[in-house]
Amino acid sequence: MSEPQSFLRKYIFSLDHKIIGIQYIVTGFAMAIVGGLLSLLIRLQLGWPTVMWPILETLMPNAYQSGVMAPEFYLAAVTMHGTIMAFFFISYVLVSGFGNYLVPLQVGAKDMAFPLLNMLSYWIGLVSALVMIMAFFVEGGAAAAGWTAYPPLSALPGAVPGSGLGQSVWLLSMALFIVSFTMTSLNVVATVFSMRAKGMSMMRMPMTVWSFFIASVMGLLAFPALTAGAIMLLFDRHAGTAFFLPAGLIIGGNLVEVGGGSPLLWQHLFWFLGHPEVYVLILPALGINFDILAAFTRKPIFGYRIAVWSLILSGFLGMIVWGHHMFVSGMSPFSGEYFSLSTLLITIPMAVVGVCMLGSLWGGRLKMATPGLFALGLISMFGTGGFGGLFLGNATADIQLHDTYFVVGHFHLMIGGVTVFGTFAAIYFWFPKMFGRLMNETLGRVHFWITTIGYYLIFLTQHFVGLQGAPRRYYAFGSYEYLEQTATSNEFISIAAMVVGAAQAMFIFNFVWSMFRGKVTDTNPWRATTLEWSLPSPPPHGNFATPPVVHRWPYEYSPDGGENDFAGQQVDGGNVPVTA
Amino acid sequence: MADSTSAPKLEGLLVALLFVGLSVGFAIYGARNWFPEVASRHGVGIDAMIMFLLAVTGAMFLIGHLVLALFIWQGSRRNSVVARLASSKAERRVAITLGLVMALAAEGGVLAIGLPVFGEYFGEIPADAVDVVVTGQQFAWNNHYPGGDGVFGRTDVALITPTNPVGLDSNDPAAADDFVSINQLTVPVDRPVKITLRSIDVIHSFFLPHHRVKQDAVPGMTIPVWFVPTREGRFEIPCTELCGLGHYRMQGFLNVVSQTEYETWLDEQAGN
Numbered sequence: 001m002s003e004p005q006s007f008l009r010k011y012i013f014s015l016d017h018k019i020i021g022i023q024y025i026v027t028g029f030a031m032a033i034v035g036g037l038l039s040l041l042i043r044l045q046l047g048w049p050t051v052m053w054p055i056l057e058t059l060m061p062n063a064y065q066s067g068v069m070a071p072e073f074y075l076a077a078v079t080m081h082g083t084i085m086a087f088f089f090i091s092y093v094l095v096s097g098f099g100n101y102l103v104p105l106q107v108g109a110k111d112m113a114f115p116l117l118n119m120l121s122y123w124i125g126l127v128s129a130l131v132m133i134m135a136f137f138v139e140g141g142a143a144a145a146g147w148t149a150y151p152p153l154s155a156l157p158g159a160v161p162g163s164g165l166g167q168s169v170w171l172l173s174m175a176l177f178i179v180s181f182t183m184t185s186l187n188v189v190a191t192v193f194s195m196r197a198k199g200m201s202m203m204r205m206p207m208t209v210w211s212f213f214i215a216s217v218m219g220l221l222a223f224p225a226l227t228a229g230a231i232m233l234l235f236d237r238h239a240g241t242a243f244f245l246p247a248g249l250i251i252g253g254n255l256v257e258v259g260g261g262s263p264l265l266w267q268h269l270f271w272f273l274g275h276p277e278v279y280v281l282i283l284p285a286l287g288i289n290f291d292i293l294a295a296f297t298r299k300p301i302f303g304y305r306i307a308v309w310s311l312i313l314s315g316f317l318g319m320i321v322w323g324h325h326m327f328v329s330g331m332s333p334f335s336g337e338y339f340s341l342s343t344l345l346i347t348i349p350m351a352v353v354g355v356c357m358l359g360s361l362w363g364g365r366l367k368m369a370t371p372g373l374f375a376l377g378l379i380s381m382f383g384t385g386g387f388g389g390l391f392l393g394n395a396t397a398d399i400q401l402h403d404t405y406f407v408v409g410h411f412h413l414m415i416g417g418v419t420v421f422g423t424f425a426a427i428y429f430w431f432p433k434m435f436g437r438l439m440n441e442t443l444g445r446v447h448f449w450i451t452t453i454g455y456y457l458i459f460l461t462q463h464f465v466g467l468q469g470a471p472r473r474y475y476a477f478g479s480y481e482y483l484e485q486t487a488t489s490n491e492f493i494s495i496a497a498m499v500v501g502a503a504q505a506m507f508i509f510n511f512v513w514s515m516f517r518g519k520v521t522d523t524n525p526w527r528a529t530t531l532e533w534s535l536p537s538p539p540p541h542g543n544f545a546t547p548p549v550v551h552r553w554p555y556e557y558s559p560d561g562g563e564n565d566f567a568g569q570q571v572d573g574g575n576v577p578v579t580a
Numbered sequence: 581m582a583d584s585t586s587a588p589k590l591e592g593l594l595v596a597l598l599f600v601g602l603s604v605g606f607a608i609y610g611a612r613n614w615f616p617e618v619a620s621r622h623g624v625g626i627d628a629m630i631m632f633l634l635a636v637t638g639a640m641f642l643i644g645h646l647v648l649a650l651f652i653w654q655g656s657r658r659n660s661v662v663a664r665l666a667s668s669k670a671e672r673r674v675a676i677t678l679g680l681v682m683a684l685a686a687e688g689g690v691l692a693i694g695l696p697v698f699g700e701y702f703g704e705i706p707a708d709a710v711d712v713v714v715t716g717q718q719f720a721w722n723n724h725y726p727g728g729d730g731v732f733g734r735t736d737v738a739l740i741t742p743t744n745p746v747g748l749d750s751n752d753p754a755a756a757d758d759f760v761s762i763n764q765l766t767v768p769v770d771r772p773v774k775i776t777l778r779s780i781d782v783i784h785s786f787f788l789p790h791h792r793v794k795q796d797a798v799p800g801m802t803i804p805v806w807f808v809p810t811r812e813g814r815f816e817i818p819c820t821e822l823c824g825l826g827h828y829r830m831q832g833f834l835n836v837v838s839q840t841e842y843e844t845w846l847d848e849q850a851g852n
Contacts, residue, residue, distance in 0.1 A: 246800025
């Protein structure tokens with residue numbers, strides 16, 4: 001492959017998977033700043049619902065009338081925060097970003113299987129992100145029916161201000177997002193199947209590649225269901241159909257003319273995407289974590305094969321548990337019990353993965369650096385979040401806990417905690433490969449401590465606010481006597497959120513500063529084994545000058561009874577036993 | 581390794597203490613922040629389910645974090661790796677055994693404690709239950725009582741007006757003694773109460789936090805739910821499914837009164 005020379009073709013309209021990966025990462029972080037600021041505005045409102053903010057009124061006169069957040073802006077903020085963080089931050093940075101960057105390098109390929117498709121997927125992804133942001137500026141404001149967009153609320157413009165043009169824009173953006181994400185998934189699957197280097201058997205692939213592969217298969221199977229759903233809902237809104245609208249609705253005193261549809265149909269379509277989406281985001285974080293743990297414990301991970309099979313099994317089971325989001329939706333209680341039991345099944349492979357991660361530390365020689373610290377934090381968060389999941393996957397306990405802050409706390413520990421810790425660990429770990437420089441360790445450690453403690457203070461506290469019965473998506477709790485005691489907790493959570501927010505600003509600073517001023521390092525600063533570390537930093541266009549040959553699995557740390565520190569996958573010969 | 585990985589001992593200890601502190605701290609905090617006091621018969625079973633999970637997962641949460649902390653502390657003091665895998669078979673055995681023990685410890689109880697409660701909650705509703713149709717709308721709960729004849733009059737969306745919120749058909753003889761109470765749901769104590777949920781606009785969710793009852797009210801569907809209130813008092817009914825701008829103030833009240841008070845109240849309503 002010849003390398004394009006012009007700046008535009010090299011860094012902007014690039015076909016190189018590494019550049020596209022970094023483009024996704026940068027786009028994702030830009031979206032995360034928007035989503036993060038929204039969450040701080042939400043926390044300002046929930047922590048101090050009676051305080052006025054004249055400065056915010058100056059900045060956003062429509063959203064803050066006489067210094068107080070407008071309820072319609074609150075709902076738009078909640079909706080957009082969820083959508084942006086799940087789809088445009090974590091999906092872009094972790095799955096599309098690192099998936100693009102790492103998969104070809106780690107399987108020993110010169111690029112993705114379909115580079116042009118890859119570029120197309122990024123540019124459609126960027127358009128979809130811009131369309132989503134645009135929703136704030138249309139009449140009625142951004143979508144305000146929650147990130148789950150349940151109709152009829154999301155179908156009828158009169159139901160809530162955000163269900164005007166804002167909701168149509170949201171649906172259009174989601175449809176584009178799925179198109180983009182499907183292309184990336186297709187590329188990852190094709191690359192893993194057909195582009196692996198000689199000697200890279202499936203059971204020699206790093207956990208990172210396995211997890212991207214499984215996540216991509218799930219994405220391909222699950223995401224198109226919501227494309228159909230989004231188009232159907234657009235038709236309901238603009239073409240007079242009634243897929244999701246039953247007869248006899250009265251909105252704002254007026255009878256809605258159409259009818260015959262079912263609101264529950266949307267919930268099935270949404271969660272058929274929505275739940276696998278959770279695994280699409282979590283599995284790569286877990287896979288990456290295994291590889292980082294190995295480098296920071298200087299020993300092979302615990303139970304490679306069983307962990308791979310557990311990820312595959314949880315990927316399969318993850319496709320058939322979506323109804324556990326619908327226990328109190330009016331769905332048949334028999335379906336509810338089925339979904340409850342399938343959810344219990346999925347805890348088994350997930351518990352095995354947890355044991356393998358913990359076991360990977362056993363007997364290791366722990367090295368302390370920021371990526372390893374975030375990897376340890378991820379283990380903790382995965383355990384805590386997983387235990388909370390047991391409450392919600394259980395149809396009986398869920399009657400009380402459904403749609404309370406227990407749910408909010410739980411999914412923030414999982415798709416907001418495990419995935420974010422995985423993302424941070426991955427950034428600190430592969431930053432030297434991307435830019436040839438290390439990120440600042442002192443800032444990184446401060447970032448780790450504040451983020452870990454802060455996450456627990458925010459999201460585990462929310463579990464207990466939920467136990468007390470506080471419903472989610474409430475603009476204020478003031479009129480409820482039984483929730484009086486949650487006011488202190490909410491103020492406390494908000495303070496913790498501000499501190500965590502500040503720590504993330506520090507991380508962004510560290511990222512940008514280190515790109516230009518970070519300490520220059522050699523090609524393999526962590527002494528890691530996977531193929532990308534055998535290449536210069538950053539790796540050249542086309543990655544490998546000669547096609548690599550793989551001789552061993554990726555966890556050859558402390559081989560020969562510890563005589564050698566490690567052996568890369570490309571290292572030939574010796575008497576190093578392949579133990580898996 | 582990069583230079584910054586030197587002197588890991590102290591840092592290892594600190595990180596280990598971090599995880600011990602977080603887990604122990606939250607176990608103590610959690611024990612002090614509890615759910616609202618239960619006020620229904622099946623609610624006791626739901627509480628038992630949640631308590632069981634809190635005990636089991638709480639124990640696993642503490643033990644898991646202590647093990648994590650121990651591994652971190654030990655690992656940061658070592659100069660060489662001590663344990664390499666014996667064989668992938670041995671690892672498989674350990675991982676599956678521990679995973680199964682953890683999963684089954686939590687889930688055995690789910691099946692033993694949870695299923696009977698679920699069966700009761702979604703099971704057959706006693707015939708002598710007090711019967712109320714609760715219709716959600718942006719942003720109020722309309723409680724439709726059948727009156728003395730025990731039969732609900734015909735309703736029709738075409739008849740809905742601000743003064744007739746459920747669209748009661750006054751030509752239907754069964755409707756003559758029906759009445760609608762907005763946001764005030766009054767029921768007698770210690771008798772089964774059957775709530776039939778409907779909605780005329782968007783999805784709402786009927787939540788009785790003290791009675792461990794939650795059910796979405798979905799337009800186009802009629803969904804029954806029942807419970808037996810066990811103590812008198814005034815309880816709040818928040819909406820728990822996002823339904824629009826007034827979602828947070830769609831507040832109803834459940835008044836649980838004695839049988840005599842209930843009958844007096846019914847007579848008063850019939851007089852109106």
